Amino acid sequence: MTPTIDPKVPPQHDLPTPDPESPVRSRKPYRFSTLCATVENPDQKDQYGSSSVPIYQSATFKGVGNVYDYSRSGNPTRSHLEHHVAKISSAAHALTVSSGMAALDVILRILKPGDEIIAGDDLYGGTNRLLTYIRSHGGVIVHHVDTTNPSSILPFINPNKTAMVLLESPTNPLLKIADIAAISKDVKERAPDAIVVVDNTMMSPYLQRPLEHGADIVYDSATKYLSGHHDLMAGVITCNRDDLKKQMAFTINSVGNALAPNDCFLLLRGTKTLALRMDRQQATSQLVATYLHSLGFRTHYPGLPNHPGREIHERIASGNGAVLSFETGDKEMSERIVGGARLWGISVSFGCVNSLISMPCVMSHASIDPATRAARGLPEDLIRLCVGIEDPVDLIDDLEHALIDAGAIAFDGQQHKYTRVMPSTNEELNRAVEKLGLGEADEQEWFVSAPGKVILFGEHAVVHGVTAIAASVDLRCYGLTTPRNDRKLSVHFADIDNFYHEWNVDSLPWDAVTPIAAGQEHPDILDQTLIDAIVAGPLSGLDEEAKHAKTAGLAFLYMYLMLSHSRRPAINFTARATLPVGAGLGSSASFSTCAATALLLVNRTISLPPPPQPASTASDSSAPHVHISHQGRRFIPPSIAEQVNKWAFVSEKVLHGNPSGIDNSVAVFGGALAYTRAGLAFGGKGGMEQIQGFKSLKFLLTNSKVPRDTKKLVAGVGVLKAEEPELVDGILKSIQSISEEARRALADPELSRTELLSALSALIRENHQHLVTLGVSHPSLETIRTATAAPPYELSTKLTGAGGGGCAVTLVPDDFEEGALDKLLAELVNEKFVPYLTSVGGSGLGILSPYTPPNLAQPQPQTAVPSGQVTPPETPGLVQIDAADPLLRLAFEKQGLSDLTQWANGLGRWMYV
Numbered sequence: 048m049t050p051t052i053d054p055k056v057p058p059q060h061d062l063p064t065p066d067p068e069s070p071v072r073s074r075k076p077y078r079f080s081t082l083c084a085t086v087e088n089p090d091q092k093d094q095y096g097s098s099s100v101p102i103y104q105s106a107t108f109k110g111v112g113n114v115y116d117y118s119r120s121g122n123p124t125r126s127h128l129e130h131h132v133a134k135i136s137s138a139a140h141a142l143t144v145s146s147g148m149a150a151l152d153v154i155l156r157i158l159k160p161g162d163e164i165i166a167g168d169d170l171y172g173g174t175n176r177l178l179t180y181i182r183s184h185g186g187v188i189v190h191h192v193d194t195t196n197p198s199s200i201l202p203f204i205n206p207n208k209t210a211m212v213l214l215e216s217p218t219n220p221l222l223k224i225a226d227i228a229a230i231s232k233d234v235k236e237r238a239p240d241a242i243v244v245v246d247n248t249m250m251s252p253y254l255q256r257p258l259e260h261g262a263d264i265v266y267d268s269a270t271k272y273l274s275g276h277h278d279l280m281a282g283v284i285t286c287n288r289d290d291l292k293k294q295m296a297f298t299i300n301s302v303g304n305a306l307a308p309n310d311c312f313l314l315l316r317g318t319k320t321l322a323l324r325m326d327r328q329q330a331t332s333q334l335v336a337t338y339l340h341s342l343g344f345r346t347h348y349p350g351l352p353n354h355p356g357r358e359i360h361e362r363i364a365s366g367n368g369a370v371l372s373f374e375t376g377d378k379e380m381s382e383r384i385v386g387g388a389r390l391w392g393i394s395v396s397f398g399c400v401n402s403l404i405s406m407p408c409v410m411s412h413a414s415i416d417p418a419t420r421a422a423r424g425l426p427e428d429l430i431r432l433c434v435g436i437e438d439p440v441d442l443i444d445d446l447e448h449a450l451i452d453a454g455a456i457a458f459d460g461q462q463h464k465y466t467r468v469m470p471s472t473n474e475e476l477n478r479a480v481e482k483l484g485l486g487e488a489d490e491q492e493w494f495v496s497a498p499g500k501v502i503l504f505g506e507h508a509v510v511h512g513v514t515a516i517a518a519s520v521d522l523r524c525y526g527l528t529t530p531r532n533d534r535k536l537s538v539h540f541a542d543i544d545n546f547y548h549e550w551n552v553d554s555l556p557w558d559a560v561t562p563i564a565a566g567q568e569h570p571d572i573l574d575q576t577l578i579d580a581i582v583a584g585p586l587s588g589l590d591e592e593a594k595h596a597k598t599a600g601l602a603f604l605y606m607y608l609m610l611s612h613s614r615r616p617a618i619n620f621t622a623r624a625t626l627p628v629g630a631g632l633g634s635s636a637s638f639s640t641c642a643a644t645a646l647l648l649v650n651r652t653i654s655l656p657p658p659p660q661p662a663s664t665a666s667d668s669s670a671p672h673v674h675i676s677h678q679g680r681r682f683i684p685p686s687i688a689e690q691v692n693k694w695a696f697v698s699e700k701v702l703h704g705n706p707s708g709i710d711n712s713v714a715v716f717g718g719a720l721a722y723t724r725a726g727l728a729f730g731g732k733g734g735m736e737q738i739q740g741f742k743s744l745k746f747l748l749t750n751s752k753v754p755r756d757t758k759k760l761v762a763g764v765g766v767l768k769a770e771e772p773e774l775v776d777g778i779l780k781s782i783q784s785i786s787e788e789a790r791r792a793l794a795d796p797e798l799s800r801t802e803l804l805s806a807l808s809a810l811i812r813e814n815h816q817h818l819v820t821l822g823v824s825h826p827s828l829e830t831i832r833t834a835t836a837a838p839p840y841e842l843s844t845k846l847t848g849a850g851g852g853g854c855a856v857t858l859v860p861d862d863f864e865e866g867a868l869d870k871l872l873a874e875l876v877n878e879k880f881v882p883y884l885t886s887v888g889g890s891g892l893g894i895l896s897p898y899t900p901p902n903l904a905q906p907q908p909q910t911a912v913p914s915g916q917v918t919p920p921e922t923p924g925l926v927q928i929d930a931a932d933p934l935l936r937l938a939f940e941k942q943g944l945s946d947l948t949q950w951a952n953g954l955g956r957w958m959y960v
């Protein structure tokens with residue numbers, strides 16, 4: 048596919064600049080508005096000299112071999128229009144069809160199954176819908192990336208597969224800027240056959256001509272500025288390449304979606320005033336944007352000095368257009384503003400001479416499901432304004448009235464002017480939670496959590512392919528990402544000596560990253576080059592004493608660099624856990640799961656399914672039934688859980704060298720699992736299976752408080768296995784049969800409760816002895832074992848996790864007397880151990896829903912309150928919030944550890960795997 052026209056040389060137009068009349072003063076080429084107003088086609092002179100192009104309202108044309116025969120294939124009014132559009136677009140060819148979406152459809156039909164498209168992630172809803180359709184019905188692979196960052200496209204360009212890159216700039220409705228020129232150059236260098244397509248509707252050919260910046264095809268919804276009056280629907284396509292024009296003209300003729308003669312006439316008339324309308328509309332837009340910005344609303348308009356893409360936009364376009372959007376901080380307030388405006392008509396679309404107001408999330412972008420909207424950072428409270436040609440004073444006056452009536456601004460007697468009424472602190476906080484995941488480039492907030500684990504049988508042996516049995520514990524790690532606006536990345540590990548560190552995003556070792564191609568998974572082996580680059584770069588200045596934080600930082604940075612290569616978001620990540628760190632209860636896996644989930648969400652590698660349906664009422668039997676009782680369990684689909692699990696395993700490898708994967712699997716999936724490492728399967732094929740029964744068992748976990756190093760302990764068993772293979776193999780076999788026996792006992796309905804408990808007790812003692820032989824016990828663990836085994840307790844205890852210190856787990860029978868338990872706990876505490884009576888088998892990975900109304904001020908009570916009893920108000924816990932800081936982060940970091948879980952649960956609805 049070689050272009051027959053050099054796109055760098057604009058084609059000559061048929062409205063020639065008149066010859067110089069004087070040798071000293073030459074005539075200049077006609078300017079845009081002159082071209083617009085002058086509809087002339089030397090090849091189509093009208094026989095009567097009509098001043099306006101006539102409407103050839105005829106389906107057929109008589110005769111054989113004439114220029115026109117059937118209006119589906121060609122019509123004189125349409126030819127006039129297409130000639131005119133090509134002229135004002137500086138294009139060799141123009142085609143006109145029945146709508147902007149019809150234009151995109153014609154363009155997309157160039158693709159074949161298996162082709163790949165790279166498209167933006169802030170696209171018009173209709174474009175998104177059509178792309179989704181061709182993905183599911185046309186076998187075309189669509190990658191949505193942040194096109195406002197040219198380097199985000201690079202990892203997705205495949206010289207053999209990328210067939211099209213679809214851009215919008217400015218995007219609608221967030222007005223983000225894509226560098227069409229730089230992206231076109233990058234694409235052409237890497238995939239010369241790929242076609243760059245630009246939706247230029249927001250700008251029109253007056254303000255931006257992407258063909259001049261390297262695009263191959265440009266299309267406009269001519270329903271907007273080109274026609275200007277919202278009295279017709281049309282789409283135009285322009286290009287310089289003959290081959291592309293031929294192919295698209297073939298499609299138009301085949302499907303019959305060319306623009307009808309009457310609409311061609313109206314569109315031709317509309318284009319004559321394009322420049323005049325646009326000049327007025329964008330001048331007023333600048334005034335409106337400045338007005339809203341000065342009131343303190345977050346306003347998106349490329350004409351504002353703080354617009355992040357302003358410089359690029361000025362390079363590729365000659366004006367800022369007449370669409371802008373702003374955020375109020377409160378969806379209901381936005382609805383009141385939109386409802387209160389009179390001159391601004393509530394309507395979808397834009398480009399009309401009349402001004403319009405809308406809320407994209409409930410109108411033009413409603414066809415994008417809420418989860419995708421959230422993932423792509425479209426704020427639910429966003430108001431879009433499309434400015435018309437009315438008097439600017441009237442427009443601003445009307446908007447001001449709507450803002451006042453909605454309570455968004457109020458008169459400040461001291462300042463003698465209207466100022467913004469900030470949503471109250473709680474509303475701001477609610478908004479902060481509501482914005483979880485609703486981030487645009489600089490707005491990612493996700494709150495996630497994952498449980499720790501207790502291994503009942505099979506630790507260490509599981510590394511070598513033996514089946515292990517583990518369950519989640521009700522102690523959790525929490526992770527929160529919040530946006531930063533200073534191009535920095537920071538981590539705050541509150542549990543590791545309150546470690547905090549920040550880096551400039553752009554100075555991270557990006558060059559050392561080999562991005563993982565779309566659709567591929569992280570390889571089994573870690574990228575040592577990247578690890579070395581992180582250790583030698585961002586981690587090099589850190590204090591040697593911060594060893595644990597450094598390892599956690601390494602795991603976090605490794606995932607950040609791999610996952611954020613295209614987006615490079617500036618964020619803070621804070622982790623806090625109610626779990627003891629490094630005690631054998633899987634703190635590293637729950638941390639890894641939180642970090643992996645947050646990074647996958649921030650980078651939009653995963654996005655949540657749409658919000659749950661509202662609960663059905665008894666009177667509405669037709670509504671889908673929703674299980675309120677499961678409290679969001681099973682909301683996160685297995686595909687997302689598996690992806691998180693893979694990345695959590697990557698992080699575990701960074702932290703532990705050769706982990707089995709059991710800890711992260713429990714942290715992600717929750718419940719109780721029989722887990723066998725894939726690839727090594729000792730007792731059969733690898734995999735994991737949920738097992739029931741643990742929830743009803745009572746366990747005592749005792750932290751010896753002796754620090755240990757999982758990596759070294761796992762490596763130590765590896766060395767022993769190499770040195771004494773027979774001994775270790777024998778132990779592995781025995782542990783395999785212990786796990787199998789435990790699984791059988793738990794699943795056996797015939798076994799009485801007493802028999803089950805005594806079988807498990809025996810297996811616990813046996814397993815512990817094998818771990819002693821493997822050399823991973825510790826005197827402190829033996830002390831705990833002896834104390835719990837002594838009369839009158841006579842309980843069975845084993846070490847759990849890597850051993851060498853850390854925790855021991857003790858099975859507590861149902862009928863174990865409470866007084867005896869208290870006495871045992873007191874003895875353990877007396878020995879300076881920390882006992883926990885935990886419950887096991889609860890939920891795995893949780894993500895705080897971005898959909899539900901949050902409840903920051905009043906955490907949900909955790910226990911059921913008998914009816915009739917008044918619940919005393921909970922202490923909000925959110926006190927002393929520094930308004931300058933991101934509220935949610937501050938509240939999270941300040942929350943007391945003992946209340947952390949209750950506080951987090953009270954924030955809103957958690958969705959679990």
Ligand SMILES: Nc1ncnc2c1ncn2[C@@H]1O[C@H](COP(=O)(O)OP(=O)(O)O)[C@@H](O)[C@H]1O
Pocket residue numbers: 524540541542543595596598599622623624627628629630631632633634635636638702755756757848849
């Ligand atoms: N809440 C946390 N914040 C930051 N890093 C953590 C956290 N929890 C665990 N880690 C990382 O995991 C390491 C502990 O792993 P490990 O010794 O295996 O303990 P565990 O048995 O609890 O998983 C820590 O040194 C740290 O690097």
Ligand SMILES: C[C@@](O)(CCOP(=O)(O)O)CC(=O)O
Pocket residue numbers: 505506507508509510630631632633634635705706707708709710757761847848849850853
């Ligand atoms: C020893 C081992 O079986 C469990 C490690 O648990 P922990 O790090 O002590 O929580 C190692 C593994 O399975 O990766």
